[in-house]
Amino acid sequence: MLERIQASPHFCLGKPRDITLNHRENYFYRLDPHIDPVDDGGNVFILGLLSGTVLTLSPTSRTMHPDQHKAMDPRRVAEVSWLPGKDIDVDLPARTLLHLSGDARYSWCHGIRLGVTHPQIEDYYLGAELPEEARVLGGEQKGEVPLWDWWGNMKNLRRRGPERLSIIFAFSDPE
Helix, strand or coil, rough: HHHHHHHCCCCCCEEEEEEEEEEECCCCCCCEEECCHHHHCCCEEEEEEEECEEEEEECCCCCCCCCHHHHHCHHHHHHHHHCCCCCCCEEEEEEEEEEHHHHHHHHHEEEEEEEEEEEHHHHHHCCCCCCCHHHHHHHHCCCCCCCEECCCEEEEEEECCCCEEEEEEEEECCC
């Protein structure tokens, strides 16, 4: 995959700087908003395998404390996001490659919310008909408590698989 990214005419990349494997299990994909280390270079690619998810880009500024996002209640964030109305949700089906560069790389944090449970989705709908995706319970019958991602609002749902693998490729700027 590294060679395919490097060979693509769509990207202007320097040398590979870092490759990170991020393995998540039991539907738990939570990743606090962060900016990858600047020394990793100006181009970061995230390849998601095994399950899709929603990655949320959250604005940051010099006036924000670096750990401000971490101090927020994760269950509340799961339902409304870190900075409602300012965050950008990116739906990432399995086998999606996301490229972060420029402002998306350096001026926006990226993270994955805790995820919502079926009861939280039902509370959001307040008795209205649930979307087809949420009517299929599946894992709850086996004693599992699957989590769901959403983008924009809880009308746009993505059910998580039990396991996710992300491969993060970082490249320096071209010389």
